[in-house]
Amino acid sequence: MVIGPLVFGVVALQALVSQSSFRMHEIVRQNAQLQQSYGQLKLQVAQLSAPGRIAQQARRLGLLVPDGGSVHTLDVPRTAGGAQQPTMEPAGFALKRLLGDQP
Amino acid sequence: MLLVLALGFGGIFARLVLLQVKDAAAFQALARDQRVRDIPLPATRGTIFDRTGQELAMSLPARAVFADPYLVRDPRSESRIIATTLGLSAASVFDRLTGGGRFVYLARGVDVAAAKSLEDRKLPGIGFQDESRRYYPAGALAPQVLGVVGIDGGGLAGLELQYQSLLAGRSGRQVIEEDPSGTVIPQGANVDQPPVPGDDLILTLDREIQYRAQVALASAVRANHAKGGTVIVLDPHTGDVLAMATYPWFDPNRLAAANPDNLTNRAVTDVYEPGSVNKVITAAAAVEEHAVDLNQKLMVPDSIDLYGRPFHDAHPHPPEQMTLGDIIAYSSNVGVIQVAQRLGQARFSSYLYRFGLAKTTGSGFPGESAGLLPPASAWSGTSMATIPIGQGVAVTPLQMACVYATIANRGVWVQPRFVRATVGADGQIIDAPSSASQRVVSERTAGIVTRMLAYAVDVGTGTQAQIPGFWVAGKTGTARKVLANGTGYGNKYVASFIGFAPAASPAVVVAAVLDEPITEFGGVAAAPLFQEIARFALSRLRIPPGRKLPAPPHAIPAG
Numbered sequence: 001m002v003i004g005p006l007v008f009g010v011v012a013l014q015a016l017v018s019q020s021s022f023r024m025h026e027i028v029r030q031n032a033q034l035q036q037s038y039g040q041l042k043l044q045v046a047q048l049s050a051p052g053r054i055a056q057q058a059r060r061l062g063l064l065v066p067d068g069g070s071v072h073t074l075d076v077p078r079t080a081g082g083a084q085q086p087t088m089e090p091a092g093f094a095l096k097r098l099l100g101d102q103p
Numbered sequence: 104m105l106l107v108l109a110l111g112f113g114g115i116f117a118r119l120v121l122l123q124v125k126d127a128a129a130f131q132a133l134a135r136d137q138r139v140r141d142i143p144l145p146a147t148r149g150t151i152f153d154r155t156g157q158e159l160a161m162s163l164p165a166r167a168v169f170a171d172p173y174l175v176r177d178p179r180s181e182s183r184i185i186a187t188t189l190g191l192s193a194a195s196v197f198d199r200l201t202g203g204g205r206f207v208y209l210a211r212g213v214d215v216a217a218a219k220s221l222e223d224r225k226l227p228g229i230g231f232q233d234e235s236r237r238y239y240p241a242g243a244l245a246p247q248v249l250g251v252v253g254i255d256g257g258g259l260a261g262l263e264l265q266y267q268s269l270l271a272g273r274s275g276r277q278v279i280e281e282d283p284s285g286t287v288i289p290q291g292a293n294v295d296q297p298p299v300p301g302d303d304l305i306l307t308l309d310r311e312i313q314y315r316a317q318v319a320l321a322s323a324v325r326a327n328h329a330k331g332g333t334v335i336v337l338d339p340h341t342g343d344v345l346a347m348a349t350y351p352w353f354d355p356n357r358l359a360a361a362n363p364d365n366l367t368n369r370a371v372t373d374v375y376e377p378g379s380v381n382k383v384i385t386a387a388a389a390v391e392e393h394a395v396d397l398n399q400k401l402m403v404p405d406s407i408d409l410y411g412r413p414f415h416d417a418h419p420h421p422p423e424q425m426t427l428g429d430i431i432a433y434s435s436n437v438g439v440i441q442v443a444q445r446l447g448q449a450r451f452s453s454y455l456y457r458f459g460l461a462k463t464t465g466s467g468f469p470g471e472s473a474g475l476l477p478p479a480s481a482w483s484g485t486s487m488a489t490i491p492i493g494q495g496v497a498v499t500p501l502q503m504a505c506v507y508a509t510i511a512n513r514g515v516w517v518q519p520r521f522v523r524a525t526v527g528a529d530g531q532i533i534d535a536p537s538s539a540s541q542r543v544v545s546e547r548t549a550g551i552v553t554r555m556l557a558y559a560v561d562v563g564t565g566t567q568a569q570i571p572g573f574w575v576a577g578k579t580g581t582a583r584k585v586l587a588n589g590t591g592y593g594n595k596y597v598a599s600f601i602g603f604a605p606a607a608s609p610a611v612v613v614a615a616v617l618d619e620p621i622t623e624f625g626g627v628a629a630a631p632l633f634q635e636i637a638r639f640a641l642s643r644l645r646i647p648p649g650r651k652l653p654a655p656p657h658a659i660p661a662g
Contacts, residue, residue: 025287039163046158046240051314
């Protein structure tokens with residue numbers, strides 16, 4: 001009476017564990033694929049936003065680089081001194097913590 | 104019958120004992136080898152960003168495809184399939200598959216998707232390894248600064264080499280158990296050592312300034328029929344290298360096609376005789392040491408004889424009264440030699456060292472040169488004529504840019520740097536320490552020399568460096584090149600212009616150097632290049648124009 005359900009329980013538990021394990025394996029595989037695709041997209045964005053490519057596209061559209069006399073600084077948010085420190089995108093670097101240690 | 108059964112069971116029992124007891128360990132190991140796989144997990148190499156967080160170099164997972172020619176059954180058919188899938192030449196793949204040996208790479212850095220489609224064909228004798236591939240998404244942008252990585256992913260040159268230990272990260276491993284069909288056995292051996300990705304580098308380079316500097320440099324080299332050229336853009340207050348380019352360059356994504364001569368970052372590794380841009384050191388030393396009064400007028404002929412050797416100004420002129428301001432503005436060799444003689448060898452040579460000549464800048468860039476400056480004890484009689492005008496001394500363009508950055512930074516020399524910060528595996532941004540600095544001349548001296556340099560651009564040899572709406576300070580340089588055999592000077596020149604803007608509150612220092620231009624004079628060949636780059640950098644950094652500086656005392660009427 002006792003042994004029957006016990007054996008059934010153990011077998012059922014084992015099946016559940018195995019099922020979860022297979023699912024986890026599949027998720028790990030999907031994760032790797034998504035990371036690969038994320039990396040490819042990042043590369044694509046970097047390639048598309050490269051200054052050389054932008055300049056090429058601009059030339060195709062007939063745009064010209066203005067000469068020096070045409071550039072006027074109207075809004076100056078800081079006084080003269082050292083070069084302005086451009087902002088960075090910390091969100092992008094924070095992703096490294098999440099993605100960096102994945103195989 | 105019983106005996107036969109007993110013997111049979113006895114035999115089985117004996118065999119069991121052999122298998123389960125005596126040879127158990129060996130069979131266990133054999134079974135383990137069949138189902139357990141130890142997979143190395145390569146670490147992702149750190150990304151290199153520009154100062155605004157734009158990727159300049161990044162790595163993506165890739166695969167290496169190799170073959171064991173001994174196990175390949177049909178080399179002709181396999182080579183066709185491999186070549187089609189990977190975009191290779193079938194003949195070269197066939198040669199490798201039939202070349203003997205037990206291991207040969209067919210392709211490295213293969214895109215994961217392409218490798219997967221080949222793997223699915225299950226070709227006998229063909230294997231795959233995980234690795235990564237380095238990409239430079241902006242192409243030939245600062246290639247000599249970034250450097251290159253080898254086929255095995257290690258840095259070979261430039262910042263890739265300098266920061267190899269930071270960028271490389273640490274590999275990991277994964278141990279799994281598989282059934283005969285390759286399915287992972289749940290709850291089997293499962294050792295996980297995740298790889299630690301390499302640190303990212305955030306450089307001081309600005310991608311946009313770098314690009315515009317390269318476009319301007321390439322155009323100036325072509326327009327002047329020059330052999331090559333170098334440009335540097337520095338922030339004089341922090342030492343940040345905002346741009347650095349050497350033409351001709353190469354595309355790091357196609358390293359195999361690159362000319363090896365173009366791989367080096369000549370702005371840091373190669374030296375040249377600076378010519379008249381070196382006069383700023385003579386002027387600063389003279390002002391600091393009160394060797395010449397600013398209002399003092401010297402009678403300057405157009406040539407002078409020293410130890411039997413004549414030294415000329417660039418253009419003939421009758422003896423003229425000149426102040427130090429005039430001498431710098433019109434770049435008089437004879438005038439500078441007279442000033443240097445008033446200064447004396449000991450005091451003059453000490454300023455060369457103070458301004459950072461004859462030693463590396465300490466940037467740590469691989470292969471950085473210290474330049475060439477003979478010790479003062481080894482100077483000949485004419486050294487006090489040649490070195491003040493920038494001949495007989497060799498510097499890197501970066502060293503010379505730092506000299507002008509010192510004047511722009513109110514007399515304080517700041518060590519140049521390429522890296523602003525690093526990003527650790529946890530995503531934490533760690534700022535690089537501030538650059539080392541040292542006072543070279545007083546703020547007063549730097550201010551006076553700045554006025555002289557601004558005057559040189561306003562009315563002197565550097566008028567082509569003027570930027571509409573801004574006041575610029577700078578100096579032209581024209582230096583004859585030493586013959587390749589070192590026996591003297593030939594008829595080839597290096598033309599340069601180094602300066603900063605705005606003159607009253609400097610934000611950028613730009614060094615423009617052209618190698619063997621058809622027009623040798625720095626004011627004609629290099630000043631327009633300086634102007635174009637400085638103008639864009641000022642606009643990009645949103646620098647206000649600043650005020651005009653008063654002209655230094657001068658004897659020659661302006662204009």
